[in-house]
Amino acid sequence: MKIKYITGxxxxxxxxxxxxxxxxxxxxxVGEDGAFVRKFGSRGKRKGQFDRPFDVSVxxxxxxxxxxSGNGRVQVFDGMGVFVRSFGxxxxxxxxxxxxxxxxxxxxxxxxxxxxxxxDVQVFSxxxxxxxxxxxxxxxDVDFKFPAVxxxxxxxxxxxxxxxxxxxxxxxxxxxxVEVVTLT
Numbered sequence: 001m002k003i004k005y006i007t008g009x010x011x012x013x014x015x016x017x018x019x020x021x022x023x024x025x026x027x028x029x030v031g032e033d034g035a036f037v038r039k040f041g042s043r044g045k046r047k048g049q050f051d052r053p054f055d056v057s058v059x060x061x062x063x064x065x066x067x068x069s070g071n072g073r074v075q076v077f078d079g080m081g082v083f084v085r086s087f088g089x090x091x092x093x094x095x096x097x098x099x100x101x102x103x104x105x106x107x108x109x110x111x112x113x114x115x116x117x118x119x120d121v122q123v124f125s126x127x128x129x130x131x132x133x134x135x136x137x138x139x140x141d142v143d144f145k146f147p148a149v150x151x152x153x154x155x156x157x158x159x160x161x162x163x164x165x166x167x168x169x170x171x172x173x174x175x176x177x178v179e180v181v182t183l184t
């Protein structure tokens with residue numbers, strides 16, 4: 001299967017690579033040897049369909065959380081790619097997304113989403129219930145000066161967000177800097 005545009009990757013427990021293939025509007029799974037394993041999704045708004053999937057993360061139970069950015073939602077699938085649930089919608093309210101850019105699944109199955117436009121990170125239960133908002137409008141002391149572009153859930157429960165990236169010109173001049181913040 002040809003992959004058109006990779007915007008997010010992660011690995012399953014058995015070493016397969018899970019790819020958010022944005023231009024094909026699907027998720028593709030590739031084995032350690034590079035061989036195609038399976039794909040799921042197509043373009044659309046229904047359950048199991050995507051509009052520019054942007055990132056993926058595998059949960060401790062093998063489920064796959066997909067950041068369906070164009071539809072403003074998270075979709076969760078079992079390890080075989082069968083639709084389980086979705087949550088979220090487009091908007092600026094709690095539990096909604098404007099420009100979701102990063103997703104992670106924590107050790108307890110919680111789903112964490114970074115949103116560029118909202119400049120926050122929202123934490124959901126594995127069922128999709130909003131548990132916490134971290135950022136300017138949230139219930140924490142963290143105030144992002146820059147949008148969160150990626151998020152990582154560590155095994156010990158800490159959350160880390162990448163807020164900006166260092167850009168360096170070919171001549172070595174720094175054009176920008178990385179800022180990584182540990183949230184919890």
